Amino acid sequence: MIILVDMDNTLADFDVALLERWRELYPNEFHVPLEKRTTFYTFLDYPEHLQDKIHDLCHSEGFIRNLPPVEGGIEAVKEMLERGHDVRFCSSHLFQYDNSVLEKYRWIEQHFGRKLVDRIVFTRDKTLIHGDILIDDKPAISGLRKPDWEHVIYDRPYNRQITGQRRLTWANWRDILFPEETEPAAT
Amino acid sequence: MIILVDMDNTLADFDVALLERWRELYPNEFHVPLEKRTTFYTFLDYPEHLQDKIHDLCHSEGFIRNLPPVEGGIEAVKEMLERGHDVRFCSSHLFQYDNSVLEKYRWIEQHFGRKLVDRIVFTRDKTLIHGDILIDDKPAISGLRKPDWEHVIYDRPYNRQITGQRRLTWANWRDILFPEETEPAAT
Numbered sequence: 565m566i567i568l569v570d571m572d573n574t575l576a577d578f579d580v581a582l583l584e585r586w587r588e589l590y591p592n593e594f595h596v597p598l599e600k601r602t603t604f605y606t607f608l609d610y611p612e613h614l615q616d617k618i619h620d621l622c623h624s625e626g627f628i629r630n631l632p633p634v635e636g637g638i639e640a641v642k643e644m645l646e647r648g649h650d651v652r653f654c655s656s657h658l659f660q661y662d663n664s665v666l667e668k669y670r671w672i673e674q675h676f677g678r679k680l681v682d683r684i685v686f687t688r689d690k691t692l693i694h695g696d697i698l699i700d701d702k703p704a705i706s707g708l709r710k711p712d713w714e715h716v717i718y719d720r721p722y723n724r725q726i727t728g729q730r731r732l733t734w735a736n737w738r739d740i741l742f743p744e745e746t747e748p749a750a751t
Numbered sequence: 752m753i754i755l756v757d758m759d760n761t762l763a764d765f766d767v768a769l770l771e772r773w774r775e776l777y778p779n780e781f782h783v784p785l786e787k788r789t790t791f792y793t794f795l796d797y798p799e800h801l802q803d804k805i806h807d808l809c810h811s812e813g814f815i816r817n818l819p820p821v822e823g824g825i826e827a828v829k830e831m832l833e834r835g836h837d838v839r840f841c842s843s844h845l846f847q848y849d850n851s852v853l854e855k856y857r858w859i860e861q862h863f864g865r866k867l868v869d870r871i872v873f874t875r876d877k878t879l880i881h882g883d884i885l886i887d888d889k890p891a892i893s894g895l896r897k898p899d900w901e902h903v904i905y906d907r908p909y910n911r912q913i914t915g916q917r918r919l920t921w922a923n924w925r926d927i928l929f930p931e932e933t934e935p936a937a938t
Contacts, residue, residue, distance in 0.1 A: 566879070566896075650895060657856070657868075661856050661868060665852055665853055665856055666848075666849070666852055666853045669844070669848050669852055681844075681848060682875045683875075684873065684874075684875075685873065685874045685876075685879060685880075686871065686872065686873035686874070687871075687872045687873070687874075688869045688871075691881075692753070692872060692880055692881050693872075693879055693880060694879045694881055694896065708753065708837060709753075709881065712881075
């Protein structure tokens with residue numbers, strides 16, 4: 565299978581890093597705990613007068629490069645590759661591309677090594693990319709065409725209104741993607 | 752139609768810039784005139800003891816950002832968009848991605864404006880990208896799958912051994928892509 569894996573909030577813990585940095589910089593300011601997040605774009609969960617600050621923080625130098633991995637994600641991708649699947653990192657630049665583009669490449673190199681950098685596919689429109697599965701936290705993914713892939717949701721509080729699609733985390737991905745393999749063996 | 756357009760040596764004149772810079776830096780050194788180029792990867796046209804220098808030059812800071820546009824290419828892309836086609840810039844990082852990734856984004860912004868940066872699709876494997884046509888100077892394009900697109904060759908001396916495929920330059924692209932529209936009108 566060709567498995568496309570999103571980066572922000574799927575492999576790289578954007579929200580954890582953003583909240584941590586936000587509370588460091590603005591300890592007395594309003595904040596949204598991770599479990600209370602309701603919007604895909606984090607800044608939309610904040611009142612308007614704080615949105616520019618959130619934006620600047622996400623786009624600051626080093627922010628993307630230093631995102632912590634989501635627990636279990638790196639191991640999951642490596643295991644998929646070992647099982648013979650073709651994994652591609654399917655991501656996009658942020659609103660301002662200056663830091664995010666190169667830092668996403670660095671992030672992949674840092675966590676997966678140089679060779680896997682060649683598995684990056686960067687696009688604003690993921691429907692243009694061929695694949696069997698796209699694992700992505702974004703609630704609804706639209707674009708120019710009807711995608712080839714099945715969108716499997718990476719579970720996050722702000723996408724739980726979406727039903728009728730497979731949903732996984734890096735703790736249960738084997739059961740969700742390969743249920744036939746995780747049935748108890750007949751004895 | 753979805754028209755994928757390659758960047759290096761299709762929209763951006765990599766070979767012209769490389770030769771010019773090479774002759775500036777090493778005026779007494781061997782060089783290959785543009786019309787005598789025989790290989791897709793420029794360094795392979797040079798003797799082995801010079802290949803590292805060619806490599807360094809291509810990867811030097813500012814090289815990609817400052818590539819001159821191939822004459823007529825920018826106007827052609829703009830006209831395709833005006834005609835209602837969906838054009839995507841379909842490119843890849845160089846062997847070392849450090850400068851090339853961000854500088855390719857800057858190049859598109861500089862020549863097409865910020866909005867068209869969102870039409871960049873970066874991938875090492877173009878067969879993963881859906882499209883009707885891919886305009887690319889690379890003689891043979893392979894990858895994980897049989898591509899959806901027709902590969903229309905952007906004419907260069909080093910790809911003239913390829914026959915049986917449509918071939919164009921930015922001087923004749925309308926006749927090649929839309930021959931029915933360029934027939935003389937019946938009177």
